[in-house]
Amino acid sequence: MAVLLRGRNKYEMYLVMKKNRQLQRYLPDTMMWSYENFLRMLSKYKSVVVKPNNGKQGQSIYFVDKTELNYAVYINKKRKVFENHLDVFKYIEKAAIKREFIIQQEVNLAKIGERRFDFRIIVQRETNELPWEVTGILARKGGKGYKVTNRRHHGIVLSLEDALKSMNVTDETKASKVKLVKKISLVAAETLGCSFPNQTIFGVDIGMNQNGSLYIFELNRWPLLGGFRSLEDKTQINRIMALKRKK
Ligand SMILES: Nc1ncnc2c1ncn2[C@@H]1O[C@H](COP(=O)(O)OP(=O)(O)O)[C@@H](O)[C@H]1O
Ligand SMILES: [Mg+2]
Structure with a gap:
């Protein structure tokens, strides 16, 4: 039986994810x-x-x-x-x-220029009986002088494509990294979805260190969507909103 959770307790969510062997190596101690x-x-x-x-x-x-x-x-x-x-x-x-x-x-976050960046992924299910799917992904770059990447602290949102441009690796490496970010987010949402049976959306924060290793910082139960709304390409926010309305 899954452990049932309430509220936004990062440590309890961490312990539940830590029990999933697939997620263990993506969780910072x-x-x-x-x-x-x-x-x-x-x-x-x-x-x-x-x-x-x-x-x-x-x-x-x-x-x-x-x-x-x-x-x-x-x-x-x-x-x-x-x-x-x-x-x-x-x-x-x-x-x-x-x-x-x-x-x-601390995860030694990869940088774009002098700024640290990480990923925000939206994972949703139409109803709590349907499977989880990744509906959005973007990158967030910290504001000048800040270590956190949140918009609230002058972080700037970038499309995934723009963030990847700055990475000094082959296109294959980039594609497999993105695939892995999505896969980890999906497994994390599936895992915590059992602890929050009525949850239909999670905002997953994932950081990548300077060697390309990925780490889950946290899952947000009430993710802000302004970052997705601010992107020029509205495909993701439209899909996120459409799925939100269906539940
Ligand atoms: N362990 C960590 N290593 C490096 N950066 C971190 C770490 N934890 C948090 N951060 C940075 O701070 C931001 C906010 O932390 P997070 O755990 O998502 O809390 P919050 O609920 O305040 O968003 C992250 O998006 C990341 O940029
Ligand atoms: Mg966060």
Whole structure:
């Protein structure tokens, strides 16, 4: 029996996906926020991301980098330096006592120019008895000075074609990457669809690191569609809206 879930709890969704062997290698290592877990993650990864377990639109996301001398924490366009991990912990803990946070291994996102980018994929089913299908895919490029790619933080939406132009690999490699992004999104939606039986849409956030490996950041149960609406080609948004209306 599938574990039934409610709300937007990233960690619970992560645990459900982690049980699916097909998805395991596409999930960045994730733990709940605590001092012990923070130390554990920092000993495993050079950089980690701390974010609200129920966050949205790139709000309150801390990127922590361990350097030889100290720790740098990036929040939006701000950078703060700390001498040791306890000071970093105390700083983030001020926000984390008010709401639950998670710690995730940082994915060294591929870039377009100097800007990091990732993918947003829309997966839908007409009714909860029909199969899931991928109905939209686009790329989001972070705003200048930002590590998050959300539009809310000056991220810019690009068509998949435009994003792929900047990739320095063969057309075959690009095509197989896109196919894999869609496949992972579909399997993720199928998996979480069992935990949210009435869900008919997911917005999947997938990042690609500089070696081309893919990672699922999260699945959104109430994805904003403005990015798709803003694309010049309306094929995807029309299809997304048509399917939304059918349910
Ligand atoms: N582990 C990570 N590694 C690198 N970038 C990340 C990571 N987690 C989040 N980000 C960046 O921050 C953005 C927002 O994070 P996400 O997990 O999607 O939360 P939100 O619900 O706020 O959108 C992502 O789209 C990505 O650009
Ligand atoms: Mg997101």
